[in-house]
Amino acid sequence: MSTASATPLSSGTAGPLSGSCRVPGDKSISHRALILGGLSVGRTRIDGLLEGEDVLATAAAMRALGAGVTRGGDGAWTVSGVGIGGLQEPDTILDLGNSGTGTRLLMGVVAGHDLTAFFTGDASLVRRPMARVIDPLERIGAHIVARDGGRLPLGVTGAVEPLPITYATPVASAQVKSAILLAGLSAPGETTVIEPLPSRDHTENLMRHFGAEVTSTPTNEGGRRVTVRGQPELAAADLAIPGDPSSAAFPAVAALLLPRSTIEIICVGTNPLRAGLYETLREMGAAIAFNNPRIEGGEPVADLSIRASELNGVTVPAERAPSMIDEYPILAVAAAFARGRTVMHGLAELRVKESDRLGAIATGLAKCGVAVAIEGDSLVVEGTGTRPEGGAAITAALDHRIAMAFLVLGMAARRPVRIDDGATIATSFPGFVALVNGLGGTITEAHS
Numbered sequence: 092m093s094t095a096s097a098t099p100l101s102s103g104t105a106g107p108l109s110g111s112c113r114v115p116g117d118k119s120i121s122h123r124a125l126i127l128g129g130l131s132v133g134r135t136r137i138d139g140l141l142e143g144e145d146v147l148a149t150a151a152a153m154r155a156l157g158a159g160v161t162r163g164g165d166g167a168w169t170v171s172g173v174g175i176g177g178l179q180e181p182d183t184i185l186d187l188g189n190s191g192t193g194t195r196l197l198m199g200v201v202a203g204h205d206l207t208a209f210f211t212g213d214a215s216l217v218r219r220p221m222a223r224v225i226d227p228l229e230r231i232g233a234h235i236v237a238r239d240g241g242r243l244p245l246g247v248t249g250a251v252e253p254l255p256i257t258y259a260t261p262v263a264s265a266q267v268k269s270a271i272l273l274a275g276l277s278a279p280g281e282t283t284v285i286e287p288l289p290s291r292d293h294t295e296n297l298m299r300h301f302g303a304e305v306t307s308t309p310t311n312e313g314g315r316r317v318t319v320r321g322q323p324e325l326a327a328a329d330l331a332i333p334g335d336p337s338s339a340a341f342p343a344v345a346a347l348l349l350p351r352s353t354i355e356i357i358c359v360g361t362n363p364l365r366a367g368l369y370e371t372l373r374e375m376g377a378a379i380a381f382n383n384p385r386i387e388g389g390e391p392v393a394d395l396s397i398r399a400s401e402l403n404g405v406t407v408p409a410e411r412a413p414s415m416i417d418e419y420p421i422l423a424v425a426a427a428f429a430r431g432r433t434v435m436h437g438l439a440e441l442r443v444k445e446s447d448r449l450g451a452i453a454t455g456l457a458k459c460g461v462a463v464a465i466e467g468d469s470l471v472v473e474g475t476g477t478r479p480e481g482g483a484a485i486t487a488a489l490d491h492r493i494a495m496a497f498l499v500l501g502m503a504a505r506r507p508v509r510i511d512d513g514a515t516i517a518t519s520f521p522g523f524v525a526l527v528n529g530l531g532g533t534i535t536e537a538h539s
């Protein structure tokens with residue numbers, strides 16, 4: 092995959108950003124659209140699919156499992172589904188590249204099918220914990236052989252007769268929830284996941300879109316109980332995927348930090364279970380408006396308008412973490428420019444993302460002259476209300492969001508910032524550099 096050769100990038104002082112743009116399609120929804128389209132009977136047309144490497148790896152895996160997945164000349168994708176139980180055994184290893192979401196969701200799909208599939212990925216993915224899905228999928232009846240610590244490469248032999256289970260997830264993880272619900276599609280009766288805090292609900296929304304019966308109710312402890320009725324007849328159903336709020340976060344924060352900027356980002360997903368960053372930025376004093384709110388493809392979307400703003404430090408509660416779990420790198424950058432202390436609680440999960448993100452954020456900010464500390468599962472950033480020094484070389488550690496966050500920092504800091512490798516940005520946000528530069532940004536290839 093693209094991570095084979097490093098692409099060093101750098102960014103230096105930029106003027107105001109201005110203009111209107113669209114960010115690529117939502118990564119979470121794109122994976123799910125391909126997978127659930129493949130489990131439905133008939134042809135599903137998908138508009139706005141993210142053509143990032145993570146999603147393309149899921150497309151290739153679904154093809155290897157027997158679904159028809161093609162890209163049309165107009166940029167729309169078509170999935171010819173085979174129905175639940177209709178997938179075939181792949182004759183190659185499924186290489187999911189950098190994608191934890193693709194891996195965990197597909198492990199759930201395979202767990203509910205009478206076949207064996209092998210999974211691997213890049214140097215980041217083979218370090219990530221899979222025991223969190225192995226445990227529930229084995230309860231459903233799958234047999235999984237993995238490396239020490241439940242890591243890739245691993246093999247999944249699906250259950251011949253999958254069992255419906257009720258499973259309380261120790262962490263609020265949409266990937267774990269989705270793996271169980273996807274396996275539960277093959278089981279008779281009801282499969283239930285109880286999560287300690289609500290995580291993104293795109294799997295539930297799309298399962299309903301394709302005709303499954305899914306219920307979701309709050310628990311007394313502040314979590315959610317999600318139940319899917321197994322063995323439904325899923326039917327092909329076209330959909331349009333909104334812009335990814337996690338990708339929009341990068342140009343949005345860049346515009347907040349660069350004085351006199353005003354930008355608009357059209358058709359961004361505003362699902363409340365994904366919108367924690369925007370809520371937090373508003374609490375910090377950010378001028379962000381969600382204009383023309385509407386529903387597209389069963390998901391709320393809006394056109395975002397963002398104006399440069401003076402930010403103040405805030406405390407972000409642990410309960411908000413699932414709704415902005417991918418946004419802490421860029422929030423920490425915003426916090427570095429804010430006036431006063433920002434404390435972000437409940438970040439244990441950041442240790443097991445594409446990199447140890449908690450460590451990567453703290454190390455990178457410290458190199459850029461920002462006072463930062465990790466206290467248990469919390470991150471503390473001391474903003475001075477002025478521009479941090481910057482001027483550092485950052486190791487992105489195969490993590491697209493660390494790369495993008497520090498490139499944003501470099502545009503607003505006193506001195507340029509260099510990233511050792513921006514190749515993984517293409518996993519989630521192909522065209523990031525061109526899009527930001529089109530708004531007035533200053534990201535260039537760095538030569539050693």
Ligand code: S3P
Pocket residue numbers: 118119120192263264265266267269290291416417440
């Ligand atoms: C995702 C869920 C999150 C998130 C990831 C995408 C998904 O992971 O970090 O980028 O699409 O389900 P967890 O569910 O493990 O928190």
